[in-house]
Amino acid sequence: MTKIIIAIDGYSSCGKSTLAKQLAKKIGYHYVDTGAMYRAVTLYLIRNQIDIHHPEMVAEVLPQIKISFGLDEQTQQQFTILNGENIENEIRVNPRVAGFVSDVSSISAVRRFLVHQQQEMGNKKGIVMDGRDIGTVVFPKAELKLFVTADPAIRAHRRLDELAEKGQNTTFDEVLANLEKRDHIDSTRADSPLMKAEDAIELDNSNLSREEQLAWVLKLVEERKTAAGS
Numbered sequence: 001m002t003k004i005i006i007a008i009d010g011y012s013s014c015g016k017s018t019l020a021k022q023l024a025k026k027i028g029y030h031y032v033d034t035g036a037m038y039r040a041v042t043l044y045l046i047r048n049q050i051d052i053h054h055p056e057m058v059a060e061v062l063p064q065i066k067i068s069f070g071l072d073e074q075t076q077q078q079f080t081i082l083n084g085e086n087i088e089n090e091i092r093v094n095p096r097v098a099g100f101v102s103d104v105s106s107i108s109a110v111r112r113f114l115v116h117q118q119q120e121m122g123n124k125k126g127i128v129m130d131g132r133d134i135g136t137v138v139f140p141k142a143e144l145k146l147f148v149t150a151d152p153a154i155r156a157h158r159r160l161d162e163l164a165e166k167g168q169n170t171t172f173d174e175v176l177a178n179l180e181k182r183d184h185i186d187s188t189r190a191d192s193p194l195m196k197a198e199d200a201i202e203l204d205n206s207n208l209s210r211e212e213q214l215a216w217v218l219k220l221v222e223e224r225k226t227a228a229g230s
Contacts, residue, residue, distance in 0.1 A: 002229035003029075003126035005141075006221065007134035009194065010148030012182045013159040015205060015213070019148065020130040021078070022214050027128075027221060032069070032121050034131035034138075035101075036080040037114050039091035040067045042104040044082060046096055052104055059109035067117070093166045102182045105132070106189035115192075132186055135197035144224040145200035146217065154206050155179055 024031035079088035135145035186194040
């Protein structure tokens with residue numbers, strides 16, 4: 001059976017990871033959360049008090065970082081492993097990680113370090129990967145590229161709900177400000193800025209349910225798989 005690479009890019013809190021997870025499970029592909037990889041690097045730098053404003057110091061410690069993914073057998077949920085430790089919860093709720101991850105992601109050495117790993121993961125295809133530069137840098141020849149977006153206010157409310165579910169109290173204005181800051185950093189960084197690939201299909205899910213979104217993408221997947229196998 002023909003397998004393809006599905007690259008999903010877009011802004012923070014647009015539901016990229018949720019879509020990618022649902023899609024991978026539905027079609028039996030491997031899912032890779034690149035955002036979690038950047039968050040893992042950020043957590044390592046915070047824990048080890050590495051100044052992210054000194055790229056050369058960051059580059060020196062990268063070989064000490066080992067990132068992998070595990071699967072919870074009970075929940076069937078993927079989790080992120082940093083040097084043998086399950087850090088999934090911490091990278092999602094730690095406000096310092098959220099505050100620094102875009103800055104860390106803009107460091108060229110970090111991007112090269114993780115892009116190499118991500119490209120190796122896609123050698124056999126059959127993969128769904130989401131992030132900021134998947135269709136433009138990691139897999140520029142991916143058979144299906146999606147660029148996900150949504151109204152900033154809707155994104156902020158979604159993020160606020162996620163944090164509330166995890167017991168973290170914050171305000172709508174704080175969340176919106178954080179999203180706007182991340183959008184600016186992601187879109188203006190010199191190395192691999194967030195941008196829509198020329199051949200990417202835009203998906204504005206502001207007014208779509210998860211089910212509607214998944215159904216729409218599944219049709220595209222079947223079309224691309226058929227084209228790749230012909």
